[in-house]
Amino acid sequence: MRVARPGAVHLEYGQSTANRAMNQVFVTEHLVRFSHCDPAGIVYYPDFFDLQHAAMEDWFREGLQHPMPEMIRNERLGVPTVSIQCDFSKPLSMGDILRWEVRVQRLGRASVQLSYTGKKGDVQHLKIVQTIAFMDLDKQVAVPIPEALRPRIEAYLVG
Amino acid sequence: MRVARPGAVHLEYGQSTANRAMNQVFVTEHLVRFSHCDPAGIVYYPDFFDLQHAAMEDWFREGLQHPMPEMIRNERLGVPTVSIQCDFSKPLSMGDILRWEVRVQRLGRASVQLSYTGKKGDVQHLKIVQTIAFMDLDKQVAVPIPEALRPRIEAYLVG
Amino acid sequence: MRVARPGAVHLEYGQSTANRAMNQVFVTEHLVRFSHCDPAGIVYYPDFFDLQHAAMEDWFREGLQHPMPEMIRNERLGVPTVSIQCDFSKPLSMGDILRWEVRVQRLGRASVQLSYTGKKGDVQHLKIVQTIAFMDLDKQVAVPIPEALRPRIEAYLVG
Amino acid sequence: MRVARPGAVHLEYGQSTANRAMNQVFVTEHLVRFSHCDPAGIVYYPDFFDLQHAAMEDWFREGLQHPMPEMIRNERLGVPTVSIQCDFSKPLSMGDILRWEVRVQRLGRASVQLSYTGKKGDVQHLKIVQTIAFMDLDKQVAVPIPEALRPRIEAYLVG
Numbered sequence: 001m002r003v004a005r006p007g008a009v010h011l012e013y014g015q016s017t018a019n020r021a022m023n024q025v026f027v028t029e030h031l032v033r034f035s036h037c038d039p040a041g042i043v044y045y046p047d048f049f050d051l052q053h054a055a056m057e058d059w060f061r062e063g064l065q066h067p068m069p070e071m072i073r074n075e076r077l078g079v080p081t082v083s084i085q086c087d088f089s090k091p092l093s094m095g096d097i098l099r100w101e102v103r104v105q106r107l108g109r110a111s112v113q114l115s116y117t118g119k120k121g122d123v124q125h126l127k128i129v130q131t132i133a134f135m136d137l138d139k140q141v142a143v144p145i146p147e148a149l150r151p152r153i154e155a156y157l158v159g
Numbered sequence: 160m161r162v163a164r165p166g167a168v169h170l171e172y173g174q175s176t177a178n179r180a181m182n183q184v185f186v187t188e189h190l191v192r193f194s195h196c197d198p199a200g201i202v203y204y205p206d207f208f209d210l211q212h213a214a215m216e217d218w219f220r221e222g223l224q225h226p227m228p229e230m231i232r233n234e235r236l237g238v239p240t241v242s243i244q245c246d247f248s249k250p251l252s253m254g255d256i257l258r259w260e261v262r263v264q265r266l267g268r269a270s271v272q273l274s275y276t277g278k279k280g281d282v283q284h285l286k287i288v289q290t291i292a293f294m295d296l297d298k299q300v301a302v303p304i305p306e307a308l309r310p311r312i313e314a315y316l317v318g
Numbered sequence: 319m320r321v322a323r324p325g326a327v328h329l330e331y332g333q334s335t336a337n338r339a340m341n342q343v344f345v346t347e348h349l350v351r352f353s354h355c356d357p358a359g360i361v362y363y364p365d366f367f368d369l370q371h372a373a374m375e376d377w378f379r380e381g382l383q384h385p386m387p388e389m390i391r392n393e394r395l396g397v398p399t400v401s402i403q404c405d406f407s408k409p410l411s412m413g414d415i416l417r418w419e420v421r422v423q424r425l426g427r428a429s430v431q432l433s434y435t436g437k438k439g440d441v442q443h444l445k446i447v448q449t450i451a452f453m454d455l456d457k458q459v460a461v462p463i464p465e466a467l468r469p470r471i472e473a474y475l476v477g
Numbered sequence: 478m479r480v481a482r483p484g485a486v487h488l489e490y491g492q493s494t495a496n497r498a499m500n501q502v503f504v505t506e507h508l509v510r511f512s513h514c515d516p517a518g519i520v521y522y523p524d525f526f527d528l529q530h531a532a533m534e535d536w537f538r539e540g541l542q543h544p545m546p547e548m549i550r551n552e553r554l555g556v557p558t559v560s561i562q563c564d565f566s567k568p569l570s571m572g573d574i575l576r577w578e579v580r581v582q583r584l585g586r587a588s589v590q591l592s593y594t595g596k597k598g599d600v601q602h603l604k605i606v607q608t609i610a611f612m613d614l615d616k617q618v619a620v621p622i623p624e625a626l627r628p629r630i631e632a633y634l635v636g
Contacts (some may be wrong), residue, residue, distance in 0.1 A: 046208035069572030095546030228413030254387030367523035
């Protein structure tokens with residue numbers, strides 16, 4: 001087990017808030033790396049979507065305790081993106097820590113609308129809203145959110 | 160206008176429609192490659208934004224006759240994305256030809272709203288709407304669209 | 319041989335040399351895009367491997383007339399990389415045309431060693447040597463190069 | 478400060494071994510994500526080089542206590558790759574933890590040869606050997622390794 005080292009920069013972990021209740025916010029942080037940045041020295045926006053996908057993976061693994069790799073391989077369930085929207089207010093540069101706050105905005109029978117607020121310190125730099133749908137990967141059809149997963153997702157629903 | 164060469168696969172080129180007038184549509188095609196596809200065998204959506212950025216580069220280079228690399232290096236002008244939105248209706252897989260139709264939806268003093276319709280054959284698979292702003296890269300402030308460029312952009316404005 | 323069309327920028331196409339014989343060289347060109355470049359303004363080296371993979375895909379599709387997407391989907395054959403080596407002599411920047419020359423250096427029972435010389439104009443900027451092996455994707459075992467494909471690969475063997 | 482949670486998966490941190498001496502090994506771990514994997518479900522090799530670059534960044538930040546973003550921005554020093562070589566022995570899939578062991582194999586006046594052993598558990602899956610050179614980013618010429626940095630790099634030299 002890793003022991004926390006004071007003063008260290010912790011990266012790419014995911015972390016759920018303490019108690020299971022409504023209105024939870026899932027927080028995860030990613031280091032902005034050299035490879036995310038363009039010739040202007042700031043994050044190339046397609047890479048923000050890659051980082052946001054990583055935040056969703058962190059949420060599934062640690063927030064929902066339902067890791068995507070096993071869900072895809074064993075349950076043959078995927079969560080393709082139906083639509084996504086992003087407002088960029090401030091750029092980020094290499095070395096910055098991007099802090100994501102993940103919330104569930106709407107919960108349908110087979111779909112979930114998520115918001116991802118991207119902050120540096122306490123300042124919002126971008127906000128992404130994404131709608132995903134649960135899909136049977138073999139039959140390629142939308143399926144209801146699994147019963148076992150629904151209450152865990154609901155815990156992150158904005159009240 | 161591009162002349163088709165029998166038997167050749169044409170990829171990643173950009174092409175403006177024939178005559179300079181209002182309501183022009185810029186068309187460019189990209190091959191969906193192995194690297195764009197995820198473990199489900201379809202395009203990973205952050206890569207659609209990378210391909211859309213390539214379509215914007217093609218439009219600047221061939222549609223506007225104003226290549227981005229020189230604009231960035233010599234004029235020190237950039238076009239950061241203010242907001243972007245995408246609806247995905249059908250997936251794309253490796254080997255598909257993604258045909259982009261680029262149009263100008265709105266034209267401001269310093270900003271341009273573009274739409275990118277992504278088709279396979281005649282069928283729409285996705286649509287992206289993006290707002291870019293012209294920026295002085297050294298002063299990091301928004302600047303008006305250069306006079307020489309404005310009429311060329313206007314040619315693609317939806318009437 | 320491909321005839322240059324004045325004024326057109328040719329990108330991302332693949333092209334075999336004219337006659338089928340030994341010692342053929344497969345040539346394909348890729349545009350260096352904004353997204354390939356790092357905060358120093360030059361190609362981020364992992365992206366050279368992505369471009370080299372694209373050159374291999376071009377070679378399969380146009381040089382060997384055996385497109386990888388169909389080979390993977392229908393024949394369930396893949397070509398994982400066993401080893402790869404790259405020497406970088408000069409950088410490339412956005413807007414450059416990267417011209418790949420692809421040759422077969424060695425041909426085994428189940429493996430092929432390829433060289434990719436990356437040029438800008440007539441000047442060599444990088445050289446990659448890659449060994450791939452043919453693999454049955456379902457059984458996950460190495461398999462001999464398909465009989466139909468071997469003479470086509472042999473045509474590119476350095477004599 | 479982050480509190481270590483037992484049983485949690487810790488990702489993307491870098492960590493130096495305890496005491497400063499010769500023969501140190503720098504260890505850092507990265508989560509293999511969905512986005513790193515190709516339609517065959519395994520890591521697309523160009524992404525291994527992206528992950529290896531991240532390991533180098535981790536080493537600069539935590540092993541050498543000399544973060545690359547500041548080095549590039551303030552000292553205007555870069556470390557372009559002169560050559561790189563990789564042997565792939567076993568694939569990795571999404572959800573795997575890739576453990577890098579970073580060592581200095583050779584130390585020149587202006588260049589460093591590094592080895593990166595990539596493991597899953599105790600089993601080696603790949604090995605990369607990379608030569609980097611220190612470069613003045615403004616003058617674009619090779620420069621000697623900074624005096625302050627040399628002993629810190631030497632600590633990782635294989636004896």
